[in-house]
Amino acid sequence: MKQIYINAFKFVLIVLPFALVAGISLANYEIGTGVITQEILSQVSKTTIISSITIQTVLYAAIxxxxxxxxADKIGLLRSFAWSGSYFKKALAGGAICGILFFVLDYLIFAKLLVPVAEYYETYTFSIYYLLAKVLYGGMVEELLMRWFLMSLLIMILWKIFDRKADKESIPAWIMVVSNIVIAVLFALGHLPATIVMFGHLSFLIVTRCILLNGSFGLVFGRLYRKYGIQYAMVAHAVTHIVCDVLFFLFCRL
Known part of the structure; x- marks a missing residue:
């Protein structure tokens, strides 16, 4: 077996425990907050639901x-997994800035314009399950799906279509940038179903909120992946959620 496949398998073994905790946390949060309704729970056992969501999460992470x-190896974005202090600080700073901006935009602006957003924060309660789900599912599983897999795949497709003669170290920067933008937009659009559930309908302002809050920060995570490695995109994504939750808690409950 080629060494690259062995290394990929080892990588999966490292991330799976985190995916397991992410899946369990996400399932318990959705049950506890009513995302999974009592009607569903009356038909399907809690254990089955938790198991299903956890298995799905683990499969996402593994695949x-x-x-x-x-x-990532094919397109030259397989960076060293040895942690760099300077890169780690950049990821922390990027995540913190994204978290602050998310808070400012949503709590201080969109909550004034959209009643359901204001109502959400009026009833906001801290949940360890939700925080774990956002940090581990959002920070790790979503980054594996959106940046590690989909962004890398799009980069390779565009590279083969537009500049196949270039080697992987010379892939044009525009391909990296376009791929990052496309994946960030797709990530934002993937939140539309949850947005519809929250608001009951879509409007220009609601869609703008969805794309701005879920897509713009993805550009930061994509750049970190491209420049420094997937682990720094994960750190920034996780820190974004942590900073957001801390600010929400401070302003909503203290």
């Missing part, structure tokens, strides 16, 4: 982790 590893 995207393995294939993403191979793709």
């Amino acid at each position: 995207c982790g393995f294939i993403g590893y191979l793709l």
Whole structure:
């Protein structure tokens, strides 16, 4: 077996425990907050629901982790997994700035314009399950899916279509930038179903909120992946959620 496949498998083994905790946390949060209704719970046991969501999460992490590893190697974005202090600080700073901006935009602006947003924060309660889900599912599983797998795949497709003669170290910067933008937009659009559930309908302002809050910060995570490595995109994504939750808690409950 080629060494690259062995390394990809080892990578998957490292991320799976985190994916397991992410899946369990996400399932418990959705049950506890009523996202999974009592009607569903009356038909399907809590254990079955938790198991299903956890298995799905683990499969996402395993498949995207393995294939993403191979793709990142193919396009020259497989960076060293040794932690760099300077890169780590940049990821922390990027995540903190994104978290603050998210808070300012949503709590201080959109909550004034959209009643359901204001109502959400009026009833906001801290949940360890939700925080773990956002940090581990958002910070790790979503990054494996969106940046490690999908962004890498799009980069490779565009590279093969527009500049196949270039080697992987010379892939044009515009391909990296376009791929980052497209994946960030797709990530934002993927939140539209949850947005519809929250608001009951879509409007220009609601869609703008969805794309701005979920897509713009993805550009930061994509750049960190491209420049420094997927682990720094994960750190920034996780820190964004942590900073957001801390600010929400301070302003909503203290």
